[in-house]
Amino acid sequence: xxxxxxxxxxxxxxxxxxxxxxxxxxxxxxxxxxxxxxxxxxxxxxxxxxxxxxxxxxxxxxxxxxxxxxxxxxxxxxxxxxxxxxxxxxxxxxxxxxxxxxxxxxxxxxxxxxxxxxxxxxxxxxxxxxxxxxxxxxxxxxxxxxxxxxxxxxxxxxxxxxxxxxxxxxxxxxxxxxxxxxxxxxxxxxxxxxxxxxxxxxxxxxxxxxxxxxxxxxxxxxxxxxxxxxxxxxxxxxxxxxxxxxxxxxxxxxxxxxxxxxxxxxxxxxxxxxxxxxxxxxxxxxxxxxxxxxxxxxxxxxxxxxxxxxxxxxxxxxxxxxxxxxxxxxxxxxxxxxxxxxxxxxxxxxxxxxxxxxxxxxxxxxxxxxxxxxxxxxxxxxxxxxxxxxxxxxxxxxxxxxxxxxxxxxxxxxxx
Ligand code: SF4
Numbered sequence: 001x002x003x004x005x006x007x008x009x010x011x012x013x014x015x016x017x018x019x020x021x022x023x024x025x026x027x028x029x030x031x032x033x034x035x036x037x038x039x040x041x042x043x044x045x046x047x048x049x050x051x052x053x054x055x056x057x058x059x060x061x062x063x064x065x066x067x068x069x070x071x072x073x074x075x076x077x078x079x080x081x082x083x084x085x086x087x088x089x090x091x092x093x094x095x096x097x098x099x100x101x102x103x104x105x106x107x108x109x110x111x112x113x114x115x116x117x118x119x120x121x122x123x124x125x126x127x128x129x130x131x132x133x134x135x136x137x138x139x140x141x142x143x144x145x146x147x148x149x150x151x152x153x154x155x156x157x158x159x160x161x162x163x164x165x166x167x168x169x170x171x172x173x174x175x176x177x178x179x180x181x182x183x184x185x186x187x188x189x190x191x192x193x194x195x196x197x198x199x200x201x202x203x204x205x206x207x208x209x210x211x212x213x214x215x216x217x218x219x220x221x222x223x224x225x226x227x228x229x230x231x232x233x234x235x236x237x238x239x240x241x242x243x244x245x246x247x248x249x250x251x252x253x254x255x256x257x258x259x260x261x262x263x264x265x266x267x268x269x270x271x272x273x274x275x276x277x278x279x280x281x282x283x284x285x286x287x288x289x290x291x292x293x294x295x296x297x298x299x300x301x302x303x304x305x306x307x308x309x310x311x312x313x314x315x316x317x318x319x320x321x322x323x324x325x326x327x328x329x330x331x332x333x334x335x336x337x338x339x340x341x342x343x344x345x346x347x348x349x350x351x352x353x354x355x356x357x358x359x360x361x362x363x364x365x366x367x368x369x370x371x372x373x374x375x376x377x378x379x380x381x382x383x384x385x386x387x388x389x390x391x392x393x394x395x396x397x398x399x400x401x402x403x404x405x406x407x408x409x410x411x412x413x414x415x416x
Pocket of ligand 1: 304308348349350351352
């Protein structure tokens with residue numbers, strides 16, 4: 001039996017789906033993806049944001065394709081990105097008129113690496129299946145995968161009503177919430193079945209079922225995971241701003257990932273006005289890294305500080321080191337293979353400082369209140385130097401850079 005408290009469950013078996021040059025599911029590492037919030041018809045802004053999201057670590061980027069101008073812009077966006085050396089798979093997000101846009105803009109259909117279909121608004125009444133089929137047939141023609149992305153806010157009302165009536169006729173054994181969850185799951189599975197009947201392979205179908213409540217998300221994805229082997233895209237919709245969005249998404253997805261459920265994730269955060277869209281990529285990476293699923297960036301361990309640290313030196317140093325690492329990572333990833341495994345510790349005083357620093361690859365224990373104004377630095381578990389004076393922070397940053405060069409740089413390769 002799985003020891004729930006010491007390790008995640010084995011990953012759920014899912015059919016791998018290639019999205020451009022990225023494999024989702026089929027045992028591949030959990031993929032980080034994101035979505036732009038620019039007007040896709042504005043090629044300059046969209047190219048800039050896709051490039052920023054990709055440089056921050058987004059392995060797939062979704063863009064809105066909502067009208068002719070956006071669809072016409074897609075191949076230009078793909079080409080401009082290619083000229084920048086960026087070959088990130090672009091996913092088109094379609095609602096209501098996806099069938100028409102894909103038919104009218106074959107270059108767009110070809111340029112996209114995946115189409116997202118929402119079965120709740122692909123069309124209504126007798127047009128629903130026809131328009132859904134048209135998108136699936138386009139996917140087959142261009143050899144593209146689709147994501148069948150159910151969203152509770154645009155849930156297929158006919159299906160929900162049918163299930164509600166059925167439940168009532170049976171004496172209402174399920175609560176309204178349970179029926180709603182069942183409708184979401186069925187909407188995804190029935191749409192996938194229909195796509196497969198039309199001729200789209202299971203290796204071309206990813207499922208998602210987004211809701212805005214943590215418990216609903218856990219329930220819905222657990223049901224989907226039990227009832228299919230499709231690759232699953234995890235995401236909490238309308239997660240919200242700031243810490244609320246981060247906590248809600250991390251709580252829901254953390255539990256699912258721990259159970260082996262989820263092949264790709266997107267953390268949807270509402271940015272502050274003028275805020276940085278790449279934050280959602282950073283949070284996705286940190287979720288996967290802190291849970292031990294993937295390594296993206298060196299970890300900086302820092303104590304929280306307490307009454308023994310009356311200055312802000314150690315907070316500033318921890319912040320500077322972390323910011324330095326994030327800024328340099330796009331270059332370091334190429335220049336220093338393996339650098340993402342680096343562990344740095346920045347500690348505030350002697351109580352836990354030396355111990356934690358020794359466990360890091362390179363760590364510093366700054367002087368707390370009343371301690372001698374010197375800071376021992378530990379490298380690979382051994383005391384390597386004691387920094388003193390007003391430049392402790394700057395000196396430590398130089399030591400970190402030297403350590404990275406020595407351990408992960410050309411020098412190491414020459415010595416091997
Ligand atoms: S290491 Fe020192 S400064 Fe940091 S939290 Fe612990 S006691 Fe406080």
